[in-house]
Amino acid sequence: MNLKYSLLVVGILALLISCGDRETTELQYTPDMYVSPAIKPQEKDPSDSGQTAMRLPASGTVPRNFEPYMLAATDTLAASELVNPIPATEDVLAMGQKYYDIFCYTCHGPTGAGDGPIIPKMTKPPVLYSKKVIDWSDGRIYHLITYGQGNMPSYRNYVDPTTRWAIIHYMRVLQKSQNPSGEELASQQQ
Numbered sequence: 001m002n003l004k005y006s007l008l009v010v011g012i013l014a015l016l017i018s019c020g021d022r023e024t025t026e027l028q029y030t031p032d033m034y035v036s037p038a039i040k041p042q043e044k045d046p047s048d049s050g051q052t053a054m055r056l057p058a059s060g061t062v063p064r065n066f067e068p069y070m071l072a073a074t075d076t077l078a079a080s081e082l083v084n085p086i087p088a089t090e091d092v093l094a095m096g097q098k099y100y101d102i103f104c105y106t107c108h109g110p111t112g113a114g115d116g117p118i119i120p121k122m123t124k125p126p127v128l129y130s131k132k133v134i135d136w137s138d139g140r141i142y143h144l145i146t147y148g149q150g151n152m153p154s155y156r157n158y159v160d161p162t163t164r165w166a167i168i169h170y171m172r173v174l175q176k177s178q179n180p181s182g183e184e185l186a187s188q189q190q
């Protein structure tokens, strides 16, 4: 074996020895690409003075489609004057149903009877097709969804304004379905 070959063999051996486990090599280029410091959104972020990993929005910013709601929680009378700004089209009702089922069904149940799957672990809510709620204006209900009431939490940060109005249109359908008029019943029987 001449010198050339022995150098080649030494070279190959050196190369093989250097191919160790990436995480244990001395020099790593951007190691956190391999071993990322995964933090769950609601955990504290140790690298940022213990704040939550979920970052707060920069001050003064608002989410897309944000519409300020100027009424205070106690302004229920003023809220009753608000008019539902979207028409109850088929698409809007479908959207209302979708989001009622996501946000309200858990407690209020499929028809608004207050028999959602979480009851009785949670206080049973009143029926949504009572005379009282039927007589409430859309604005009054909008106000209640926005601020919550008693054991019902506020949905202000989860349900955007348009969706809130769509849910109310769908609630009106539930109310009708539970209180059909004589005429409606007669037309069903035909």
Ligand code: HEC
Binding pocket: 100, 103, 104, 105, 106, 107, 108, 122, 123, 124, 125, 126, 127, 128, 130, 132, 133, 141, 144, 145, 149, 150, 151, 152, 153, 155, 159, 167, 171
């Ligand atoms: C975590 C359970 C829960 C969820 C989810 C929930 N509610 Fe409620 N809701 C309640 C409870 C409990 C009450 C009774 C509050 C009180 O006055 O103490 C209530 C009351 C109401 C009332 C007033 C009824 C009355 O007779 O006073 C309306 C209207 C209403 N909810 C609509 C909704 C809509 C619309 C949604 C979905 C966006 C929703 N709720 C989601 C629990 C819930």
